Amino acid sequence: MDKNNKEIRTRFAPSPTGELHIGGLKTALFDYLLARKNNGSFILRVEDTDRKRLVEGAVERMIADLAWGGVKVDEGMKVDQNGALAEVGKYGPYIQSERLDIYKKYIDQLIDTGKAYHCFCSPERLAEVRKTQQQNKQAPKYDRHCLNLSPEEVQKKIEAGESYVIRFKIPEGITTFEDEVFGEVSVKNETLGDQVIMKSDGFPTYHLAVVVDDHLMKISHVIRGAEWLPSTPKHVLLYEAFGWKKEMPKFVHMANILNKNKKKLSKREGSVSVADFREEGYPAEALINFIALLGWNPKTEQEIFTMEELIKQFDVTKMNRAGGVFDLDRLSWISNQHIKKMSIDDLYNQGIEFLEKQDFYQQFLKNTSLTTAEIKNYVKKILKVEQERLSKFTEIGIENKFFFKTAEELDFSLEDINWKENNAEDTKKALIEIEEVFQNIPEEKWTEEYIQEQLLELAGEKRGDYLFPLRWVLSGQQKSPSPFEISWVLGKEESLRRIQSVINKF
Numbered sequence: 001m002d003k004n005n006k007e008i009r010t011r012f013a014p015s016p017t018g019e020l021h022i023g024g025l026k027t028a029l030f031d032y033l034l035a036r037k038n039n040g041s042f043i044l045r046v047e048d049t050d051r052k053r054l055v056e057g058a059v060e061r062m063i064a065d066l067a068w069g070g071v072k073v074d075e076g077m078k079v080d081q082n083g084a085l086a087e088v089g090k091y092g093p094y095i096q097s098e099r100l101d102i103y104k105k106y107i108d109q110l111i112d113t114g115k116a117y118h119c120f121c122s123p124e125r126l127a128e129v130r131k132t133q134q135q136n137k138q139a140p141k142y143d144r145h146c147l148n149l150s151p152e153e154v155q156k157k158i159e160a161g162e163s164y165v166i167r168f169k170i171p172e173g174i175t176t177f178e179d180e181v182f183g184e185v186s187v188k189n190e191t192l193g194d195q196v197i198m199k200s201d202g203f204p205t206y207h208l209a210v211v212v213d214d215h216l217m218k219i220s221h222v223i224r225g226a227e228w229l230p231s232t233p234k235h236v237l238l239y240e241a242f243g244w245k246k247e248m249p250k251f252v253h254m255a256n257i258l259n260k261n262k263k264k265l266s267k268r269e270g271s272v273s274v275a276d277f278r279e280e281g282y283p284a285e286a287l288i289n290f291i292a293l294l295g296w297n298p299k300t301e302q303e304i305f306t307m308e309e310l311i312k313q314f315d316v317t318k319m320n321r322a323g324g325v326f327d328l329d330r331l332s333w334i335s336n337q338h339i340k341k342m343s344i345d346d347l348y349n350q351g352i353e354f355l356e357k358q359d360f361y362q363q364f365l366k367n368t369s370l371t372t373a374e375i376k377n378y379v380k381k382i383l384k385v386e387q388e389r390l391s392k393f394t395e396i397g398i399e400n401k402f403f404f405k406t407a408e409e410l411d412f413s414l415e416d417i418n419w420k421e422n423n424a425e426d427t428k429k430a431l432i433e434i435e436e437v438f439q440n441i442p443e444e445k446w447t448e449e450y451i452q453e454q455l456l457e458l459a460g461e462k463r464g465d466y467l468f469p470l471r472w473v474l475s476g477q478q479k480s481p482s483p484f485e486i487s488w489v490l491g492k493e494e495s496l497r498r499i500q501s502v503i504n505k506f
């Protein structure tokens with residue numbers, strides 16, 4: 001509820017013309033935050049009046065992407081358990097193409113009161129008018145050629161089958177409204193052309209439908225991208241024409257997401273669809289955290305937020321006027337912070353599907369004699385070692401594929417594993433001593449700390465002599481997690497197998 005006891009009702013109103021872009025997720029997120037913060041409702045409405053641009057399945061995919069991000073729809077379009085589209089709420093239909101009779105009623109009302117009129121101008125004529133205006137350095141706008149057609153003339157043309165649109169007659173004067181982010185906006189009405197509100201196919205335009213729907217659905221706040229700010233005066237005039245000005249929603253326009261060159265982010269920059277980020281393995285909460293900070297500033301030092309924290313701290317007055325810059329390094333950093341905070345079980349549950357997509361893991365599953373439960377345990381240990389450095393789930397195992405290989409598959413040269421001036425003899429001796437130490441560690445003491453303690457005791461001052469070859473032997477790599485961590489993950493048996501197989505090669 002707001003100060004006037006009015007329910008806070010926000011809506012995300014995508015056009016199903018493609019994938020959910022991260023700019024769209026940002027809009028939906030702020031709608032959601034404002035609704036949740038005020039115990040209001042977040043509504044999903046589908047704006048499909050532009051019939052030429054519809055993409056099959058786009059609505060379902062958008063809803064799935066929102067759900068993945070934790071942005072839960074209270075009312076409007078949802079999907080049911082079977083994945084089919086379903087509607088919830090008493091202000092439906094929530095798909096504009098199913099509301100044509102509603103729009104027609106309101107369009108007729110404007111025509112009957114002289115606030116809208118039929119226009120029969122052909123596209124060719126309109127292009128001609130535009131061309132002349134451009135030549136005369138005038139802003140392009142409809143020249144009102146059809147404004148004064150008599151009802152009889154209109155009737156005749158309709159009966160003759162002429163194609164027409166309905167235009168809204170922009171009244172004289174100045175239109176002013178308050179935007180919650182951009183402040184007062186004022187335009188001279190003469191700069192606005194007589195807007196088409198119904199197209200020749202009988203569908204309303206966005207401008208008409210958005211006003212009628214936001215009013216009938218009792219939307220309290222229209223949150224949307226700044227690209228719609230210039231259209232808002234037209235909407236305000238429609239609210240006035242219908243006599244709805246008093247209940248007009250508040251407008252909250254959000255600055256666009258920018259690329260590093262401070263230009264509007266576009267598809268050319270690489271991944272911009274939510275599905276891409278999801279497939280790349282960023283945790284949903286990390287992407288949400290990142291996007292929230294592109295439009296809002298908590299005005300504190302805090303940078304890492306859960307959804308709950310965002311809801312608690314969200315405040316429209318802290319929304320940014322300037323567009324946030326989309327910086328992948330920052331996303332990686334935020335994502336790493338979220339992954340570091342996860343429990344191992346959570347990391348496993350979210351990450352395993354990504355690991356399962358890797359060939360090296362599939363190969364491991366084919367070769368291993370471990371049971372399903374042991375495999376799960378094994379992967380969790382690997383995650384424990386990798387957790388600190390992961391910034392997305394697709395990175396799991398990538399740097400440490402040796403965990404998924406057999407001793408025989410580790411490919412390295414014996415010459416590389418000698419520490420500094422040491423020769424093969426020295427290395428072999430060190431490995432034999434390590435083997436003995438490992439043999440003597442009881443299974444129940446096989447922890448990273450204990451292994452470390454034992455190995456350091458063995459090595460004394462000569463750490464390199466022991467740990468350098470051991471790392472190679474266990475991982476087949478010069479750079480890896482510490483040999484203590486690796487031994488712990490591999491377990492006593494497999495660690496010994498790797499050591500022995502190298503000793504045998506000398």
Ligand code: GLU
Pocket residue numbers: 012013014015047210223224225228
């Ligand atoms: N259907 C419009 C879009 O896809 C919605 C604009 C609005 O929120 O008013 O961007």
